[in-house]
Amino acid sequence: AVGSKVLTTDTMNPSVKKVEYAVRGPIVQRAVEIENELKKGAKKPFSEVIKANIGDAHAMGQQPVTFFRQVLALCSYPELLNSPLFPEDVKSRAGRILQSCGGGSIGAYSASQGIECVRQDVAQYIKQRDGGIPCNPDNIYLSTGASDAIVTILKLLVCGEGRTCTGAMIPIPQYPLYSAALAELGAVQINYYLDEENCWSLNIGELRRALVDARKHCNPRVLCIINPGNPTGQVQSRKCIEDVIRFAAEENLFLMADEVYQDNVYADGCHFHSFKKVLFEMGPQYSNTVELASFHSTSKCYMGECGFRGGYMEVVNMDSDVKAQLTKLVSVRLCPPVPGQALMDLVVNPPKPGEPSHATFMKERTATLRSLAERAKLTEQILNTVPGIHCNPVQGAMYSFPQITIPERAVQEAKEKGQAPDMFYCMKLLDETGICVVPGSGFGQKEGTYHFRMTILPPTDKLKILLQKVKEFHMGFTEQFS
Amino acid sequence: AVGSKVLTTDTMNPSVKKVEYAVRGPIVQRAVEIENELKKGAKKPFSEVIKANIGDAHAMGQQPVTFFRQVLALCSYPELLNSPLFPEDVKSRAGRILQSCGGGSIGAYSASQGIECVRQDVAQYIKQRDGGIPCNPDNIYLSTGASDAIVTILKLLVCGEGRTCTGAMIPIPQYPLYSAALAELGAVQINYYLDEENCWSLNIGELRRALVDARKHCNPRVLCIINPGNPTGQVQSRKCIEDVIRFAAEENLFLMADEVYQDNVYADGCHFHSFKKVLFEMGPQYSNTVELASFHSTSKCYMGECGFRGGYMEVVNMDSDVKAQLTKLVSVRLCPPVPGQALMDLVVNPPKPGEPSHATFMKERTATLRSLAERAKLTEQILNTVPGIHCNPVQGAMYSFPQITIPERAVQEAKEKGQAPDMFYCMKLLDETGICVVPGSGFGQKEGTYHFRMTILPPTDKLKILLQKVKEFHMGFTEQFS
Structure with a gap:
């Protein structure tokens, strides 16, 4: 009316x-x-x-990391490449990023999957972090913060209705991006409870209980893990990660590993183990089959650069036709913000020993x-x-x-x-x-x-x-x- | 298996x-x-x-606008606020943006709707552009490019199935973000054809034909307009915009006006008329009722800063409960990239006559x-x-x-x-x-x-x-x- x-x-x-x-x-x-x-x-x-x-x-x-911001300033206003104010490694890094941008400007669109040299640097970082396990830059997708990539993967996985509707297993307590995305996509949220009595650890029996229950009314296809935990702060043991991977393999679940706090590990005896590394160390039975997407971001760790909305994901064992669909899907939004991509590059490839900015960088990182x-x-x-x-x-x-x-x-x-x-x-x-x-x-x-x-x-x-x-x-x- | x-x-x-x-x-x-x-x-x-x-x-x-990039460099690396390299207006502008950021850093999250002072500047820009018609900063939502905001509004509007499924009228030829978003959201795409014989003008008879046809199989609720046109390059006359607004009012359609090329008008006798301005000049019968979202971006016009993914939308006559839902929805992604927000601020509030950067800015803008x-x-x-x-x-x-x-x-x-x-x-x-x-x-x-x-x-x-x-x-x- x-x-x-x-x-x-x-x-x-x-x-x-x-x-x-x-x-x-x-x-x-x-x-x-x-x-x-x-x-x-x-x-x-x-x-x-x-x-x-x-x-x-x-x-x-918290103060920004000097090296990161110096490089970003030069990328924004390349006239500064000639200024004596900045160390040589800052200049060469800014030059390298600008060279990989269309027209030498961070104001140009990048490839939808992200700037190629940034994806190469991410792959190199992952390889080094994971003790030499190979990482293919073609499996790296840069994103607008980790949230963007997480929602994108969930979006690919959602289909069906009623008893065939995609179910996603998420920890409770969870970071509410997961419940929000599942509600928006019309998928079924499957709760598995973390064990508060045991320092919020993940219990495979509880995973199994939740899965068996859920199979009565939907089609569970994806298992989300947040490690280190948000909001719960636990760090998963290597043993626990192996168990989760075995469970995902047995139950045919797509694994999503939210690893944005990978540098934020404080407790004695706790170490960050990436799902990718553990997966590959469990041998070809797992490393050739289990589908995994893992997520990282510029927003947390020691840098805390939330405003730039930088992030990436690595997809492992993803069907190549699905990857083509993923690339198509992200192309609709053109590209992740290029300053965030540049920042992600600096995070995965910080100053090296012997370079002029190394000492200050290490001091800042360690202090934080x-x-x-x-x-x-x-x-x-x-x-x-x-x-x-x-x-x-x-x-x-x-x-x-x-x-x-x-x-x-x-x-x-x-x-x-x-x-x-x-x-x-x-x-x-x-x-x-x-x-x-x-x-x-x-x-x-x-x-x-x-x-x-x-x-x-x-x-x-x-x-x-x-x-x-x-x-x-x-x-x-x-x-x-x- | x-x-x-x-x-x-x-x-x-x-x-x-x-x-x-x-x-x-x-x-x-x-x-x-x-x-x-x-x-x-x-x-x-x-x-x-x-x-x-x-x-x-x-x-x-195309070279970036000097003023924009100087301010962004100072926002990235505030140490430069003390450098003699930059004019005073660049420094004061960077200082103003930084002051409005959490902890004085563009690395902090902003409010999900966007930085308040940027929304105020956008409102001021719209008011001035539209000959004094008021604009409320509460109706401004900053976004990750215009695409993000367009998809968000379509997302709010989609509901129902079969004959009650939301239909969206889009021009043909169209910018394929629209068809892509509608396909993803499962809404019905309703094609209205632009008149190639008449310089791609929009014909109300054709709008009506498309609407009547569509009502047989879906629920048309939204009318999308791209002006100036993409890919077709036409600039709509004031008369045409009035007709469209009257049509939307009569047929109870939500108007989406994609106005990202608002500064890109070249032909003699053509002028950009914003939907907001025309709507308000048609009197309270329209200005108090017709629901409108209009979209703008940092990516086009004379600045062409695509990589920053800056944008905004203004919503007019949106139901206040729906606005609360919109604010909630955008909060899930935390905030648009802050460097893009800063850039949007500069675009809507460029150097003024008498300020040190004004002459260079005008020269660059005019030349482009x-x-x-x-x-x-x-x-x-x-x-x-x-x-x-x-x-x-x-x-x-x-x-x-x-x-x-x-x-x-x-x-x-x-x-x-x-x-x-x-x-x-x-x-x-x-x-x-x-x-x-x-x-x-x-x-x-x-x-x-x-x-x-x-x-x-x-x-x-x-x-x-x-x-x-x-x-x-x-x-x-x-x-x-x-």
Whole structure:
């Protein structure tokens, strides 16, 4: 009818309506409101909002890596190639990237799969990381952050309806990109629960339970792994990865390995093992058959360059006709952002010993990773001093995901407000302290348990104060509702 | 079964299989092959491949705008803020952008809708462009190129199945992002044909015919317009835009206006009229009701910065609950690339008279637009000297889309090869001359007519040689198959 809207929530795409993304959900909207209130001079028991909801290192004050930014400046404004301000390795690297761009400009489109020399450098990096196991640049696809590539692979895999509809196994707790993408694509989300009692480890029995259950109502085709874990911070053992690969091979599942935190491993005795490496070391029975896509990004690790939206994936054992379809699909969006591709190149091919920028680069990288390890430890320690909070060791990644005890009276009050109890808790924490964290319900958790995700990214001094405030808040909250 | 692939073209997403994107299709793959053959020393009747298939100005040698790149260099490496190399307006602009970034770094995530000060500048630009009609920054969404925003709006609109399935009206010839997105989303593509006899103008009678036909089998909800036209180069008259808006209002259609070539208007008497402006000047009956999304980008116009993937859309009269859903949906991908957002800011807010960078900026901008106008004219003129080629005036955008006569014997030979006749033609053109253009069948055309799309972007001298080669090729081809 004339005058009524074409597009309303009643007439919009119902799959989009089902999408949820807690990391930037209602809690963050409230945080922005409070920030605006503070700007307008409102009186609060705190002077600033601390956004510990998202893994955004630079926003928390981490400084960019000098070498990366120098090269990017020269790529942006090549006149600087003649300036004495920059070391030779910066200049030669910028020159190499520019040479591989159309017309020598990062303003030209690249190949849709990504700039060829960047894909070669990525392949070289993977080969070296994985102890010499070969990597073919044709299997590398650059992407707009890892999210883009993850959604693309899920998109390829989705088909069927009802009992034949593609099911994707995801960890619970999970990073909510997975649930959001599956909702949007109309695929079935199959939850497998990580074992909180055992430091969020992945249990093959639980994988099998979830798969057997799911086979009753859909067609499970893909198994998603996040290692190191987000939001849970565990680092998988080599043994566990072998078990997962064997399981995927037996059950004919496509493996998606989200490895964006591969440099963020802090705990003694923990090491990052790539799925690709373990797969190849298990011998040809596996390395020639198991289909794997693994994902990396410029946004995490020691560089934390989220804003550039750089990333790549490697596809292993992908059917060659499917690869042609994948290449076609990514070509519709023309290409990933070229500055992000340039940055990805620098991440996988940093300064080498003997080059002028090497010492500074190593100093910056080491300082950041050392400090992150310190903050991971600190977070675990302080949170575990609070009665009613239990925090597993933050072995890797950038988050703690403590379990919190919420008194029954608070649970009731939350329910009356139509809120998840941990959302009620986090909203109160935000209102009283200015600290913004994400309720565990946004990631999924065992029925009846409550958590929140908090980044370890605030600078150490600030983090200490923040953890002390969480402690006081939790004790007050418990008292208030007991 | 163990050993068989999980993901094959038989078991992949059938909607993805249906996607086609000719601008980077088989013709471009062949072009890359030939380039590699040339590199390996193969002897060809030409020494280089000229990629006239895609609107990629920098790849064709266009130089970046100095002011834009200086500011981007300072944003990348803020140490340069203290360097005497840069004018004061470059420094203050970079400082302003950095201040609006988390932690003062373009490596931080921005708000998912885009950096607030950039959205304000975009709103100010639109207001000024449209003669003072207000624009609310809350209606601006920054995006990863215009493609990203276009797909997002289509995604919101798609629902239903069979006769209730969303139909989207698109021009034929079209830019194949539209057909690709509709195929992927499982929506119905409704073709309305532009009038080649009348310089590719849009005819309301034809819109109505297409709509009435479509209502028999789907639910038409959205009308897409590309102005200036891609691939067809026409610039819509104000009267035509009014008619389209009236039609959309009467028929309850959501309007999508692809206006990425808004500065690329060359022909005497042609002017760019934004849909937003015309809508508001038609009075409250329209301006308060008709739902519109309009799209812009950093990739075209005089700047041609494709690699940065910058863009924005303005939504007008969008239901506020739908806007909340839109904001949620874009938050899943975190944010558009921040360097692209920074660049978009510079495009909508270039140096002002009296500022140190103003003169150079104006000189660069004017020279590029003047040269594009010259090349548009030149292309039309030379192509129209060829018997069997007819080219409408290139009023705007960056492409000619001439109609070509293909002899019946060539049509037969193409059919025997299972190729579209214009693909057969373009492949031969590529093999014999090294010139890469896109067959009209990739954009859609009236049954029995043949075209190709060629950019006007090669530098004038090169363009002349290229057009001469096309002429010779066409005459030889015609002779060969007559």
